[in-house]
Amino acid sequence: MDVEVVKELAEEYLSLETHPYFRDDLEKVLQEKDVESLKDRFYTRLSFGTGGLRGIIGGGYNRINPFIIQQATQGLANYIKKSVDEGSAVIAYDSRNFSDLFALEAALVLCANGIKVWLFSSLRPTPELSFAVRQLGATAGIVVTASHNPPEYNGYKVYWSDGGQIVPPHDKGIIEEVGKVGKSIRVIGKPEALELGLLQLIDEEIDSSYRQIVKESSLKPELLRDRGKDLKVVYTPLHGTGGVLLPKVLGEMGVDVISVPQQSEPDGDFPTVEYPNPEEPSAMKMAMELGSEMKADLVMGTDPDADRLGVAVPDSEGNYTVLSGNRLGVLLADYIFSSRKESNTLPEQPAFVKTIVTTELQTLVAEGYGAKVYDVLTGFKYIAEKIREFESSGETFVFGGEESYGYLVTPKIRDKDAISAAFLTAEMTLYHRTLGKSLLQRLEEIFSKYGYFEEILISRTFKGMKGGRVMDSLMKKLRKEVPSTIGDVRVRRIRDFLKGSSYTPDGTEIEDIDLPSSNVLQFVLEDGSIVTARPSGTEPKIKFYASCRSKAGTFNPSVVEQVREKLSRIEDSIDHWVQSVE
DSSP, X not given: OOHHHHHHHHHHHHHHOOOHHHHHHHHHHHHTTOHXXXXXXXXXXXXXXXXXXXXXXXXXXXXXXHHHHHHHHHHHHHHHHHHOSSOEEEEEEOSSTTHHHHHHHXXXXXXXXXXXXXXXXXXXXXXXXXXXXXXXXXXXXXXXXXXXXXXXXXXXXXXXTTSSBOOTTHHHHHHHHHHHHTTOOOOOOHHXXXXXXXXXXXXXXXXXXXXXXXXXXXXXXXXXXXHGGGOEEEEEOTTSGGGGTHHHHHHTTTOEEEEOGGGOSOOTTOTTOSSOOTTSGGGGHHHHHHHHHHTOSEEEEEXXXXXXXXXXXXXXXXXXXXXXXXXXXXHHHHHHHHHHXXXXXXXXXXXXXXXXXXXXXXXXXXXXXXXXXXXEOSSHHHHHHHHHHHHHHSOEEEEEEETTTEEEOOTTSOSOOHHHHHHHHHHHHHHHHHTTOOHHHXXXXXXXXXXOEEEEEEEEEOOSXXXXXXXXXXXXXXXXXXXXXXXXXXXXXXXXXXXTEEEOTTSOEEEXXXXXXXXXXXXXXXXXXXXXXXXXXXXSEEEEEEEEEOOTTOOSHHHHHHHHHHHHHHHHHHHHHHHTTO
16 A cells, blocks of 8 residues: 555544544654554554444554544434434443543434433443343444453444344444445534433443343242352453442342452453453463362353353362353253253243354253254344344244353343353352252263263464455365365365355255355364354454264263364364465
8 A cells, every 4th residue: 555645544534533642643653654553554444344343442544443433423323313213322331441432422423413322321231231222212222342352452333222233234224324424423512412411321220120130030049049148259350341230230149259359440451361351261360260269169250341251160179160152051051941941931932042153062952952943143143133033933032142152041131141141150050059069060961961062263363454365365265175074074064154055065055054144164074073164253363163072972081082182183174274375
């Protein structure tokens, strides 16, 4: 990209950006003549995708900043005004740097367009935003968060009136409107918005209702009520929003929650972790150390916006084992379906929803209790979409989840919810204790019945201006030169979610895939292993998911070793794919 063109774009941005921090951030780059940084900030524009925005904080069109937030929100405002006569929106934000600023900027654009806004007075979990949209009958919702990304990132997710993240036709409609905005942005001041009644601050009136919904998800309320005091939980919000609600909602049921002091206060720099993501064992290290010291029954952690839940449990020797997202999902599915069957509250047409990259062991467990299982594309918005469909189909949503530590235990919330999932995990732990077993022992019983399952996630990052081209080349190569074997096991079937069809390695089509088009490839191997390649929609990386299993009724140390050897060979194949295009 020509340097002079980049400088012209930089000057244009500076004429539009009003916030001094972001102006200074870019002017410093210009003064230092940092050409590479300058090009990275302007070689493309941060685009409003199917869920919203996510990018590095800073000045420039390829960064997230007040101008980009205003521009995106003006597009959203235009779409709302085309969709309804009297639009309204709820806005929440997490602990990331500038989240409160970005939330207010978005609110003031919506208000300037005559759209009523309820803005949380301080940081709140993402699932509470989903709940608030439905509770307040709003047209849309916004949450300012970059979820579990590194500290330099922030983002902006949009929800529609059902409380779920936007899906067709709303996503495409909003994207189209954002693309038309240019410099035509309306903004008013906060005092004026308050005076006109267009801006209203909210907090406890929604908090109390949300906490009640969480407690209503209980399947054995007498357990927590009578024995909650016997459960010792160590918890870390990882400097995020979970600390606002989780200790309180568990404390109201008598559970002793011990928060990790170094990680309890909101801090957008996330100083004690490399990544504020409970999927990373290193992020849970301080919590597990405190858990060991306090002899906790359960160690839990949530990401900055409290929609992902990580859990570690003690083994027979007191050492803590981190449960993968797949395995906690298996345990929750088992507990929820078995409890509802036992209490005769399982609906006539129970439905379980998971993503295409989530372990098939969850499918076996849910089907074992008579549930119909639906696979959807990665992203909780598709689970929310299925719940909306069930409202007219006669089926009843019972549970849903994804492998990346996201769970939904009640249809009254339409996004993954670490608060209610943590609440139910505490109850589940107490329940199995009454039967004389731990969560790990219950998991082993499930393996003994259905076979041993293990999954790995392999992420490969492709940074910089050429990263996108490399990612694109790899996906095209996998489609054109379909591997006949992966990890020395023959490929039996390829599912191409971009084409919408399933076929054999020789190209023979087997069946159509009834899901939206998505750039995802899935390989089913002859031994039942599944390997999936999915470019991330929010980060410059391709995520490879691998799941291997043993036969039903087989579970012992030898079987575990065999499954892990399969996964190792699959990882070698994936590394070979990546090296072939780098």
